Amino acid sequence: MTTHTLPLFVLGHGADPHSERGVDCPGDLPPASDPALVERARRAKAALGDRLFVLGHHYQRDEVIQFADVTGDSFKLAREAAARPEAEYIVFCGVHFMAESADILTSDAQKVVLPDLAAGCSMADMATFDQVEECWEALQDAGVADQVVPITYMNSSADIKAFCGRNGGAVCTSSNARRALEWAFSQGEKVLFLPDQHLGRNTAVLEMGLDLDDCVVYNPHRPNGGLTDQQLRDAKMILWRGHCSVHGRFTAESVDDVRQRVPGVNVLVHPECRHEVVLKADHVGSTEYIIRKLAEAPSGSSWAVGTELNLVKRLAGEFPDKNVTFLDRTVCYCSTMNRIDLPHLVWALESLAAGQLVNQITVDPDTTHWAKVALDRMLALP
Numbered sequence: 001m002t003t004h005t006l007p008l009f010v011l012g013h014g015a016d017p018h019s020e021r022g023v024d025c026p027g028d029l030p031p032a033s034d035p036a037l038v039e040r041a042r043r044a045k046a047a048l049g050d051r052l053f054v055l056g057h058h059y060q061r062d063e064v065i066q067f068a069d070v071t072g073d074s075f076k077l078a079r080e081a082a083a084r085p086e087a088e089y090i091v092f093c094g095v096h097f098m099a100e101s102a103d104i105l106t107s108d109a110q111k112v113v114l115p116d117l118a119a120g121c122s123m124a125d126m127a128t129f130d131q132v133e134e135c136w137e138a139l140q141d142a143g144v145a146d147q148v149v150p151i152t153y154m155n156s157s158a159d160i161k162a163f164c165g166r167n168g169g170a171v172c173t174s175s176n177a178r179r180a181l182e183w184a185f186s187q188g189e190k191v192l193f194l195p196d197q198h199l200g201r202n203t204a205v206l207e208m209g210l211d212l213d214d215c216v217v218y219n220p221h222r223p224n225g226g227l228t229d230q231q232l233r234d235a236k237m238i239l240w241r242g243h244c245s246v247h248g249r250f251t252a253e254s255v256d257d258v259r260q261r262v263p264g265v266n267v268l269v270h271p272e273c274r275h276e277v278v279l280k281a282d283h284v285g286s287t288e289y290i291i292r293k294l295a296e297a298p299s300g301s302s303w304a305v306g307t308e309l310n311l312v313k314r315l316a317g318e319f320p321d322k323n324v325t326f327l328d329r330t331v332c333y334c335s336t337m338n339r340i341d342l343p344h345l346v347w348a349l350e351s352l353a354a355g356q357l358v359n360q361i362t363v364d365p366d367t368t369h370w371a372k373v374a375l376d377r378m379l380a381l382p
């Protein structure tokens with residue numbers, strides 16, 4: 001289900017049946033303290049057999065990840081689901097935009113289930129369809145829309161992916177953002193980058209050699225994005241004013257602080273971090289890059305990792321011969337990812353095993369078509 005207006009709800013409260021964001025999870029959930037939960041999840045999963053495929057995003061809690069048939073980033077997971085046509089139910093342990101992408105890429109016979117409908121993404125919610133349409137009108141008024149190629153990060157709603165598909169643009173991930181930008185600049189003179197300003201800026205400036213002055217930030221809450229027509233005409237990168245609330249918390253001081261605390265530490269961060277953090281880090285890359293970098297690191301080396309805490313803790317456990325620490329002193333989970341817990345997973349699996357389809361995420365055919373156009377352009381990147 002898709003809507004063109006996505007109001008921000010306090011998570012877990014309110015009801016928005018059109019966008020499915022922020023609504024309470026229906027049904028009876030077992031209490032989190034129930035010692036039989038693991039066994040119940042195992043039994044329900046076994047009862048469903050090959051009809052079920054459970055996807056687990058890297059940022060999920062361990063209690064949930066243990067039931068994932070495959071783990072990965074959002075794009076890898078959506079493709080894995082599409083490669084399992086025999087699986088009637090795809091239970092996505094992740095957030096709403098990821099489940100939408102899975103529905104877009106899987107067949108009509110496959111049903112995608114999000115165990116808690118309140119598992120949204122604050123970054124994806126920062127760019128609504130109406131706001132992006134308004135921005136496009138501002139670009140038309142400035143006389144530059146026909147030179148602009150819209151690129152959206154995977155972390156966006158299906159509506160925004162479809163917008164990019166309709167307007168000659170594409171989707172990108174944090175692994176291929178540079179290739180997507182290179183392609184976009186071969187198609188037009190400017191890029192509108194949605195919704196994560198940091199990934200857009202870091203890629204344009206650090207990987208493509210653009211100047212910070214080539215970038216402007218479009219603020220959807222201000223008339224004309226807070227920019228003059230001349231600024232829109234002069235800019236090469238028009239960055240949407242969105243960010244990840246988890247990665248946006250790391251500061252340049254976090255890097256200075258960890259360097260003082262841990263001698264010889266290597267600072268490894270995700271490109272969703274702010275530009276000044278990435279500038280101070282030793283290595284920057286996608287989630288898959290972070291995992292690979294730590295796997296390849298020599299025994300005894302020290303690493304401060306700037307990404308979601310569930311993943312950092314898991315990696316610290318997987319590589320006990322290396323000193324892996326969280327970049328910031330304060331605890332920083334993705335609160336919406338954490339909404340998928342064992343009680344919600346058990347509830348979803350048991351409902352499916354009992355023949356009741358719950359919390360299905362669907363994207364309408366027109367949005368699916370155009371979002372797929374944008375995804376296919378990404379897949380065709382050189």
Ligand code: SF4
Binds near residue numbers: 122
């Ligand atoms: S970590 Fe950031 S981008 Fe990822 S789901 Fe959470 S809020 Fe969204």
